[in-house]
Amino acid sequence: MVRIVALLLTAVALAACETGAPTSVPIGPDGRPMQVVYRIGPSDAPRVRQRMQDGVNTLRSQNGLSPLQANSQLASAAATHAQDMSFQSRVWHWGSDGSSPMQRVQRAGYSGTFVGEMISETFENEFETVNAWMTEPETRQVILDRRATEIGVGWYQEANGKLWWTVVLGAGQQGLQMAGR
Numbered sequence: 349m350v351r352i353v354a355l356l357l358t359a360v361a362l363a364a365c366e367t368g369a370p371t372s373v374p375i376g377p378d379g380r381p382m383q384v385v386y387r388i389g390p391s392d393a394p395r396v397r398q399r400m401q402d403g404v405n406t407l408r409s410q411n412g413l414s415p416l417q418a419n420s421q422l423a424s425a426a427a428t429h430a431q432d433m434s435f436q437s438r439v440w441h442w443g444s445d446g447s448s449p450m451q452r453v454q455r456a457g458y459s460g461t462f463v464g465e466m467i468s469e470t471f472e473n474e475f476e477t478v479n480a481w482m483t484e485p486e487t488r489q490v491i492l493d494r495r496a497t498e499i500g501v502g503w504y505q506e507a508n509g510k511l512w513w514t515v516v517l518g519a520g521q522q523g524l525q526m527a528g529r
Contacts, residue, residue, distance in 0.1 A: 385509030386473045396474055397423070400501045400515065403478040404491055411492050419518060422500020425449075425456040426514040429467070431504040433512045439469040453500075453516060460498060460520040464490030468513040474501075477513050495519045 388396055397418070405415040429443060429452055436444050443452060449465040466487045468477050481487035490496075496517040504512045 386471065386511070387509060388503065388505055388511070396503070397501045400474040400478065401499055403475055404499060404515070407478070407482060407491055413492060413494060414497070416496055416499040416517065417520075419458065419460075419498040419500050419520065421456040421458040422453060422498055422516045422518050423502055424500070425452040425458065426465075426500040426502030426516045427504070428452065428456070428502070429465075429516075430502045430512040430514040433467065433469065433514070434504045434506055434510075439467050439512070441465055441467065449516065453518060458518055460518040461495070463493050463496045463517040463519055465517075466490055466513075466515045468511070470511055470513065471509055472511070474513075477511075490517060493517060 401416065401418055408415060429449070432443050433439055441449055447455070450462045453462050466481050468480065470477060470480075472480065478491075481491060496519060498518045498520045500516040500518070502514045502516075506512075
C-alpha cells in the first residue's frame with residue numbers, strides 16, 4: 349500500500365512539472381511538420397533590422413572586413429523597394445517607375461555612394477535569407493564588398509506571410525575617405 353501511495357505521489361509530482369502549452373509542432377496530413385509562417389510585427393522591426401545587420405556583420409568579420417553601420421536613408425530606400433517588389437509581384441532590382449537602386453538611394457537623400465543591393469522573395473526569416481545570399485556568388489560579393497560602410501534593411505510582409513527583403517549597402521563619405529588612403 350505504501351508503494352502504491354509513493355508511486356501515485358511520484359506520478360502527481362511529475363505531472364505537476366509540466367508547464368505551459370505542449371511544444372509539439374503541428375503535423376500535416378502527410379505526416380511531416382507543417383510550415384509555420386514567420387510573422388514580423390511592428391514592435392519586432394528594430395530587432396529584425398538589428399539581427400539582419402548583425403548577421404551581415406558577422407559574415408564580414410569572418411572574412412576580415414569591418415562592420416557596417418545602419419543608415420536611415422538606405423533603410424528607407426530598401427523598405428520602399430521591398431514594398432514595390434510586392435506590388436509588382438516580382439523580385440528584381442528595378443522599381444515600378446523604372447528606377448534603379450542608385451536612383452532610389454539618391455531619392456532617399458543618401459549622400460554616400462551606392463555599393464550594392466540584395467533582394468529576396470521568400471517565407472524565410474532574416475537569418476535564413478542572409479545565409480541564402482551567402483550561397484549565391486553575386487549577393488555574396490555585395491555582402492563582402494570592402495567599400496561598404498553602411499547598411500539599410502527593409503522588408504514588406506504580405507498577409508500570407510511572404511516577405512520581400514531588400515538590403516542596400518553604401519559607402520558613406522567617411523568610408524570613402526578611409527578607402528582612398
